[in-house]
Amino acid sequence: MKILVCITHVPDTTSKINFTDNNTRFNTAGVQFIIGPYDDYSLARAIEIKEATPGATVTVLNVGPADTEPTIRKALSVGADDAVRINAEPTDSFFVAKQIAEHAKSIGYDLILMGRESIDYNSGVVHGIVGELLGWPSVSPVMKLDIEGTKAKLAREIEGGKEFLEVNLPFVAGCQEPIAEWKIPNMRGIMSARTKPLKVVEPVSVDSGVKLQQFELPPPKGAVKMIAADNVAELVTLLKNEAKVL
Amino acid sequence: MPVLVFVESAEGKVKKTSLEAVAYAHAMGQGVTAIALGNVDKEELEALGTYGAQKVLHASDSKLNDGIIQAYASVLVKALQDEQADILVLANSSLGTPVAARVAAKISASLASNVVELPNTSAGFAVKRSIYTGKAFMQVELKNQKKVIGIKKNAAEAKAVGLPVQATPYAVTLNDADFAVKITSSEKATGEVLLPEANIVVSGGRGMKGPEHWGILEELAKTLHAATGCSKPVSDMHWRPHHEHVGQTGVKVAPQLYIAVGISGAIQHLAGVNSSKCIVVINKDADAPFFKAADYGIVGDAFDVVPKLTAAIKAIK
Ligand SMILES: Cc1cc2nc3c(=O)[nH]c(=O)nc-3n(C[C@H](O)[C@H](O)[C@H](O)COP(=O)(O)OP(=O)(O)OC[C@H]3O[C@@H](n4cnc5c(N)ncnc54)[C@H](O)[C@@H]3O)c2cc1C
Ligand SMILES: Nc1ncnc2c1ncn2[C@@H]1O[C@H](COP(=O)(O)O)[C@@H](O)[C@H]1O
Numbered sequence: 001m002k003i004l005v006c007i008t009h010v011p012d013t014t015s016k017i018n019f020t021d022n023n024t025r026f027n028t029a030g031v032q033f034i035i036g037p038y039d040d041y042s043l044a045r046a047i048e049i050k051e052a053t054p055g056a057t058v059t060v061l062n063v064g065p066a067d068t069e070p071t072i073r074k075a076l077s078v079g080a081d082d083a084v085r086i087n088a089e090p091t092d093s094f095f096v097a098k099q100i101a102e103h104a105k106s107i108g109y110d111l112i113l114m115g116r117e118s119i120d121y122n123s124g125v126v127h128g129i130v131g132e133l134l135g136w137p138s139v140s141p142v143m144k145l146d147i148e149g150t151k152a153k154l155a156r157e158i159e160g161g162k163e164f165l166e167v168n169l170p171f172v173a174g175c176q177e178p179i180a181e182w183k184i185p186n187m188r189g190i191m192s193a194r195t196k197p198l199k200v201v202e203p204v205s206v207d208s209g210v211k212l213q214q215f216e217l218p219p220p221k222g223a224v225k226m227i228a229a230d231n232v233a234e235l236v237t238l239l240k241n242e243a244k245v246l
Numbered sequence: 247m248p249v250l251v252f253v254e255s256a257e258g259k260v261k262k263t264s265l266e267a268v269a270y271a272h273a274m275g276q277g278v279t280a281i282a283l284g285n286v287d288k289e290e291l292e293a294l295g296t297y298g299a300q301k302v303l304h305a306s307d308s309k310l311n312d313g314i315i316q317a318y319a320s321v322l323v324k325a326l327q328d329e330q331a332d333i334l335v336l337a338n339s340s341l342g343t344p345v346a347a348r349v350a351a352k353i354s355a356s357l358a359s360n361v362v363e364l365p366n367t368s369a370g371f372a373v374k375r376s377i378y379t380g381k382a383f384m385q386v387e388l389k390n391q392k393k394v395i396g397i398k399k400n401a402a403e404a405k406a407v408g409l410p411v412q413a414t415p416y417a418v419t420l421n422d423a424d425f426a427v428k429i430t431s432s433e434k435a436t437g438e439v440l441l442p443e444a445n446i447v448v449s450g451g452r453g454m455k456g457p458e459h460w461g462i463l464e465e466l467a468k469t470l471h472a473a474t475g476c477s478k479p480v481s482d483m484h485w486r487p488h489h490e491h492v493g494q495t496g497v498k499v500a501p502q503l504y505i506a507v508g509i510s511g512a513i514q515h516l517a518g519v520n521s522s523k524c525i526v527v528i529n530k531d532a533d534a535p536f537f538k539a540a541d542y543g544i545v546g547d548a549f550d551v552v553p554k555l556t557a558a559i560k561a562i563k
Contacts, residue, residue, distance in 0.1 A: 013494050013514045017381040035494050093357060094350070117543060119494065121377055123359050124338070128315065128347025137316060142342045143488070144492040152336060157255070158313070159442045160489060161434035165426045174344070209356035209390040213372055216383040220473075224527075224537050229546030234285050235526065236558045239543060243524040245446070245478075245503040246470075246559070 001056040001169075002146070003046045004099055004109040006126070007075055007119040008036035009068035019215040024122075026215070030195030035071055037182075038115025042173070046113050047079040049147055057081045058190035059107075061088050063099045069129040069198065077185035077193035092210040093121070097129035102204050109170060111152075116141035116174040137167050150226035153167060248277035248513045250326055250457065250492040252318075252336040252345065253294060255271035258287040263337035264444045265297050265404035266275065270397050272298025272407060273364055274558045279329045283321060284310035295411030297404055302418035303329075305358040309425065319348035324418060326392075338396040339442070341469070346396045356388035359396035379494050379517040399442065400521065408534060438550040441490060444473035446503045446524075449492055451477040451515075453508020453548055455527065457485035463507060465480070469559050475499065477509045508548045511536025528552065 011017070011031045017029040035043065044061065050056040060075040062068050063086040073085045104112060117124035124140070133181025143162065144155035147169070154165045157176065175206040185193070227235045240246045249271040253264040257319060271278045275489035276539045280299035282291055284306065293331075294302045305321055308383065321343070335351060336342045338359050350357035360376045362383065372387045441447065442518055447469040450460060460474070468473045474490060474503070481491035492499055494514035509515060516539050527540040530547050537543045544551055 011378070013517070017378045019265045019382075037376070054270045054541040063307040063502070080437075093347075097351070103546070119379055123351070123357075123381055124343040125347035125357060125359060129351040131316075132319075132351035137350070138344060139315070139427060141340055157489060158434075159261075159339060160438070160440040161432060162489070163313075163432040164430045165427055166430055178482075185306070209354070209388065210358065211387040211389055213387055216374070216385065221539060222488075222541070224540045226537075226543050229544050229551055232544070232551060232554045233558045233561075234563060235542055235544065235555065239503065239524070239526070240562065243503070243541060245524045246562075 001053055001111065002105060002107065002109045003056065003058045004107070004112045005043045005046045005058060005075070006078065006112065006114045007039040007043065007060055007061045007071065008115065008119045008120065009033050009062060009064050009071040010118060011038045013037065013119065015031045017217070019217070023214045024212065025218065033071055033113065034059060035075055036115050036118050037174050038117060038119070040178050040182050041150065041179050042113035042115055043078065043080065044183045045073055045145055047183060048180055050079070053147070057154045059084060060088070061100060061103060061201070063088055063096045065089055072187065072198060073193045076198070078183040078191040079189065082197040082199070083155050084199050084201055086201050086203050092208045094210070095206045095208050097126045097133060098206045099203050100126070100130050101133035103201065104130070104223060111147070111169055112172045113127035113146070114172065114174050116176040124174065125169040127172045129170040134172070136171050138174070139165060139177045142173040143176055143179055145173060145179055146177070213229045247334045248251060248279045248324070248329055248331050249274055249335055250329055250331040251278055251299065251527055252322055252334065252342065253278045253280050254337065254339060254342055255280040255282060255284070255290065256552070258285055258290065260286065260294065260522055261337065261339070261348045262404065266399070266402045267337045268294055268299050269365065270402035271550045279331065281305065281322065281325050281375040283318060283367070284308070292410040292415035295408050296406045298407045301410065302411055302413040304413040305418050307415040307418060308524060309420055312427055312429045314427055315344045315348060315429045316426070317420060318345045319352060320421060320424050321418050323352050324348050325416065327359050332392050334394045334540055336396055338398055343396055346394050350394040353392050355392035355394045356390040356413060357394045358386055358388060361395050362396045362398050362401050369386045376521070380498065381517065385427060388418060398521070425474070435487070435489070439471060439473040441473040441475055443499055445500070445501050446470045446472035447475045447478070447492070447499050447501045447507070448472045448505045448507070449475035449509060450480065450507050451509030452479050455512060456478070459549070460486070462549065462556070464506070466556045469556050469563070477515050506536055507552060509536060510534050
């Protein structure tokens with residue numbers, strides 16, 4: 001079984017977000033990059049499936065410029081077998097999905113796992129677009145995934161609960177916790193990741209239907225009003241008359 | 247040319263976020279056709295008119311009772327054609343977002359999700375969307391003639407602007423290939439206020455010390471007709487169900503009022519609540535980072551403050 005895991009290279013969740021060039025570029029100064037947390041869950045599950053399935057392989061893929069390679073190596077260090085980097089600055093979801101779909105067609109995977117959403121653009125759509133481009137079913141957000149031969153049993157989250165699903169391979173899933181626990185690379189993993197194959201592929205050309213105009217930061221938050229613990233009635237009054245939320 | 251709105255429902259009732267989508271489309275000013283799929287109550291469908299739909303289509307085939315992404319996408323594509331609509335608006339949700347993706351791919355539409363404001367059409371067609379998990383926004387131009395717009399909760403206010411309309415039955419030919427995914431069973435929280443839809447959220451963190459202490463939060467939530475939420479460690483330790491976990495890797499909420507009790511305010515938690523209108527923080531540590539993101543704060547012990555707060559709210563009701 002061949003599994004493809006698509007990972008993003010995104011600012012660490014504690015990063016301060018800033019922009020440069022007249023608010024048209026993300027400011028990478030001082031920012032640590034990580035594998036997208038949801039992608040990291042899908043990667044962890046892919047590796048568990050591989051370990052339980054003789055002959056299974058896990059390939060990781062990122063659409064991004066060369067600076068994403070340390071993030072890709074990190075995915076190799078937790079157990080992926082090889083990697084593909086599609087050498088392009090991702091411009092929009094459709095562009096990324098098209099690159100992934102073209103690569104997938106050229107290889108023939110049995111399963112494609114992604115995160116439910118990226119934590120930079122938060123679109124939550126790349127898996128659905130890839131599914132459509134390949135003519136495969138897509139499911140998201142998936143919180144449980146078990147493969148039984150050519151069939152999969154899944155649970156997906158719905159507002160206020162979950163649903164249990166069945167689908168035959170191949171399909172695309174957008175994953176989230178608690179599908180698996182994040183894997184932490186060990187020393188041996190880190191060493192072996194250095195020599196695992198990382199193939200760089202040039203992108204196919206895509207007409208993007210979405211164009212960035214500019215980024216914007218939210219207005220700063222006003223100061224907090226503190227209320228004494230023995231005066232909760234005051235809080236209720238403020239919520240009612242000042243904030244008008246009761 | 248009307249804007250088509252996909253209306254989501256659960257247990258026959260239209261979701262509040264879908265009413266917001268109808269209101270958003272109405273405010274675009276070119277007329278609204280709403281479409282609902284599967285089992286939806288008649289009065290609920292009619293009420294869509296009140297929120298701004300001129301026409302309501304109802305594809306009532308029972309095969310559409312389950313939220314099957316591919317089948318829903320195919321029906322919406324057909325409806326866009328039949329209504330000669332170029333724009334689809336829907337609410338971002340665990341079902342709406344993946345459906346939007348497949349619709350956009352089928353018709354080569356420009357796609358934007360998590361949109362927070364009405365489109366700016368002064369030059370071209372641009373929308374503002376929330377990114378970096380609420381830490382920033384981006385203005386994007388949607389260049390294609392066809393567009394799919396997913397709106398974030400609270401992007402529009404659902405309010406009565408028109409009169410009820412009679413729903414039109416909408417016949418569809420369903421394709422078996424669209425039903426490759428089968429729903430075998432489900433587990434739903436019933437009788438509670440759903441977290442993503444709630445106007446008020448009462449959320450507890452590790453400071454609550456254990457699941458046995460959630461009674462005081464549930465009591466406060468009940469008094470406020472609020473949903474309950476929690477921090478990630480709380481759901482990781484199974485003190486609370488996973489679907490209550492709020493934050494970067496959990497549910498993103500945008501209520502009128504978010505009350506955080508015994509939550510330190512880690513940046514990953516804040517990422518899920520930063521769209522709330524008003525935030526109240528109760529924490530025994532005056533240096534808890536959450537206070538910096540709060541509108542009102544009380545330094546105190548949850549086990550002392552929460553019951554008093556519940557009593558004070560009951561007193562004004
Ligand atoms: C990639 C990543 C993603 C993450 N995603 C999320 C996410 O989506 N959501 C999330 O919540 N976290 C997330 N986290 C975890 C996050 O970093 C914090 O660890 C977590 O939010 C802390 O939860 P807490 O505030 O409940 O616990 P703690 O940090 O332990 O805080 C408990 C608080 O309770 C207070 N307290 C203790 N006793 C009392 C009392 N009697 N009365 C009043 N106050 C009391 C303490 O002063 C303290 O401030 C993520 C972490 C990572 C690395
Ligand atoms: N540039 C990229 N390279 C590889 N995979 C990506 C990229 N962007 C998004 N994805 C995948 O698509 C998922 C959903 O992303 P999004 O639709 O942007 O929220 C992510 O969690 C990744 O698995």
